[in-house]
Amino acid sequence: MSIHADPLETFREEAKEQLVVLEESLLALEEDPADQEMIAAAFRSLHTIKGSGGMFDLGSLVHFAHVVESVFDLMRNGTLHVESRIISLGLQARDHLLALLEHGDDPELQSEGALLEQAFLAYLPEKGDGAASPAAGQSAEAQSERTWRILFRPKPILFRHGANPLLLIREMEELGTILVLGFSDGIPELSSIDPTECYLAWEVLLTTTADEQAIRDVFMFVEDDADLEISLVDEVADSDLPYKRLGEILLERGDITAEALEQSVNERAFLGQTLVEKGFVSSERVHAALEEQRYVRSMRESRQTAESSNAIRVGTDKLSSLVNLVGEFVSMHANVVFTAQQKDDRDFIAVGEQMDRLIRELRDLSIEMHMVPVSGLFNGYRRLVRDLASNLGKEVRLITEGSETELDKNVIDLLKDPLMHIVRNSVDHGIETPEIRTGAGKSPTGTLKLAASYAGAHVVIRVSDDGAGMNVERIRAKAIERGVLSAESDRSEEEILQYIFAPGFSTAEQTTAVSGRGVGMDVVQRNIEQLGGSVRIASRTGEGSTVTIRIPLTLAIVEGLLARVDRNWYLVNLSYIEECLDFDTMDHENRRGYASYRGGIVPFVDMRRYFRIKGTAEKNGGQQLIVVSVDDKRVGLVVDEIQDTYQSVIKSLGRIYEKVEGISGAIMLGNGTPALVLDVDRLVRLAAREKGHE
Amino acid sequence: MIDFQVERKRDPVRVRVSGDLTFGTVEELREKLLKTMPRKGTFRLVLTDIGEFDLPGVQLLYSLCRSGESGTVTIEIDPGEAAPRIEKMLRFAGLAPISCIQS
Secondary structure, three states: OOOOOHHHHHHHHHHHHHHHHHHHHHHHHHHOOOHHHHHHHHHHHHHHHHHHHHHOOOHHHHHHHHHHHHHHHHHHHOOOOOHHHHHHHHHHHHHHHHHHHHHHHOOOHHHHHHHHHHHHHHOOOOOOOOOOOOOOOOOOOOOOOEEEEEEEEEHHHHHHOOOOOOHHHHHOOOOOOEEEEEOOOOOOOOOOOOOOOOOOEEEEEEEOOOOOHHHHOOOOOHHEEEOOOOOOOOOHHOOOOOOHHHHHHHHHHOOOOHHHHHHHHHOOHHHOHHHHHOOOOOOOHHHHHHHHHHHHHHHHHHHHHHHHOOOOOOOOHHHHHHHHHHHHHHHHHHHHHHHHHOOOOHHHHHHHHHHHHHHHHHHHHHHHHHHOHHHHHHHHHHHHHHHHHHHHHOOEEEEEEEOOOOOHHHHHHHHHHHHHHHHHHHHHHOOHHHHHHHHHHHHHHHEEEEEEEEEOEEEEEEEEEEEOOOOEEEEEEEHOOOOOOOOOOOOOOOHHHHHHHHHOOOOOOOOOOOOOOOOOOHHHHHHHHHOEEEEEEEEEEEEEEEEOOOOOOOOOOOEEEEEEOOOEEEEEHHHHHHEEEHHHOEEOOOOOOOOEOOEEEEEEEEEEHHHOOOOOOOOOOEEEEEEEEOEEEEEEEEEEEEEEEEOOEEEEHHHHHHHOOOOEEEEEEOOOOEEEEEOOOHHHHHHHHHHOOO | EEEEEEEEEEOOEEEEEEEEEOOOHHHHHHHHHHHHHHOOOOEEEEEEEEEOOOOOHHHHHHHHHHHHHOOEEEEEEOHHHHHHHHHHHHHHOOOOOOOOOOO
């Protein structure tokens, strides 16, 4: 192809090539109607012809290609099955498109096209009933509105191939709300320019319900003539967060390097101005980044306004009361079912089972209303980190992950202080000063990361830093000095690290106004355990530390398996349970506490022995093994009997039970008997520790 | 084809173009501009009579202005009656105003 060919002629040639592909795809589909690749190839050909045709104002061709493409989109999404009639129609459509390309829009072709169009339209749902729009189709799975950053950097050849970026912008406009930021800073002066080459580039911020594929489809026919990067920059869950800073945006877009940012941040002047003055970036790029900030903020404001008009404000105290009442109701229902089962009252059992579904829905809905994203919690530490770092002469960058993860508001409130303590420790004792970090070959700026993720009925929060890490030997020495560890102990490094949660334990050489007096980590652990959670630390000298907190999604209601040992009842949280097995039929070694399990062995805890319950296992056996796991550790719990699942509100235990390891609360059964809620996390760790040191 | 008229040869040099400022004409226009542009002084381009224009055309205007930024010649573009159309396209394409276009 000649570089200076007429763009319309170039389009015709390329469209004919696409029609060849379309024909081949249709014929292949006739052989194998389930071939998804061929359906996608046919769709792509039609979409390319439609998109390119739009640049040359070929209205009839574009319209016809769009109708046919819409039918193939339905097949691509699995809404419509490939059948021989569609393939026949597809081949006729291919011929019609070729005729339109060669002869233009003559009256004879128009009537032929209208008939074919009707045949295709019969496959499409009525308008307003999900019919594809002339723009690239949105995903059938409607999503909430999100904002995407689309970096479109045409290659020099783009204009010569007849592509017109303005039409791409128009097509994106049809997908949602857009902010277009064009970049002209790559255009050379007159003596150096080849004016047929493209030197322009664009960033488009698009707020849409369409998915990434729908956005990519807009660029399908210029994909070889441009570099395209599409990234999600904002979604509903981020609404309460401040948007990225100027430096972050420029860095993400590749406008500046990390080194340039670091050099400029230290100037303490306006960052954008400094970057431009130092020649790191053009003022146009800084302006665009500021526009992006302004755009995302304004979209969030609009979203919040729209959301608030669809919502009513209810005090959290009322919500908490509702959740508590639902919890009590769930307990009451469980009591009714339990009592009915004990009395073998079949009528009551049947009514209870009917109520079960409704009560579960009520429970889930009330809990959901009380859940809030951890973003607010994480966000609260930004200022703390900034101020602490500044006071300590350190440079710390706080990054967050999984901010959209939701937790019971009460859990979040109770988590604030323990988490703050961990964050303070990381900044104070973990992350080093810039001088020390540079000397150690690290970036002068330390990173503190707060990450949240779901793990079954729990949420895991990790606070990690890339600081100096902990000195295991110093902790070991301190533990021996305080008499909590014998000098002969061969505990693993991981176990020794956990001594920092012991009361009054600190290895900090200097106490500071911030932390290091040994008051705190024990309180942190106690507070988290009171939430039914656990906390662990991992660390590597010179590389950093990670504190992992595991907490239940909600405090309101627990669902567990009711197990009996002698006359005592225990509740094992369902989220930990892997399976239940008949213990008596398994090979097991009581003295060492191991049982054969799935071709290997599993350590087990005999609950009768653990809780020092007198007597021996019941005659005629019937002992059960409940296999539970936490992270990668698995342990079996031996009980006399397993009953049904049971939902209830957990009641806290009095001081008498405070020091009993392995119990996190209690529930009241229907007949007034209490059942202890097992602290599975703790039991697994205790068992793993014991077995590891035999 | 683009009609290129040198209205004044001495400082300030004044050129008026008419016809389309598009992919098909930008090479020709560039050649003519380079030949006409003085080494120093002021160079004024009048666009009031231009017909269609597209992104390659707009790109050439940016390039012309850039030449003025680094050299000894002052470039001025008088958009005339084409001003609203040029402005509309720049706004649609999200491009910054062309610095040497006179308002």
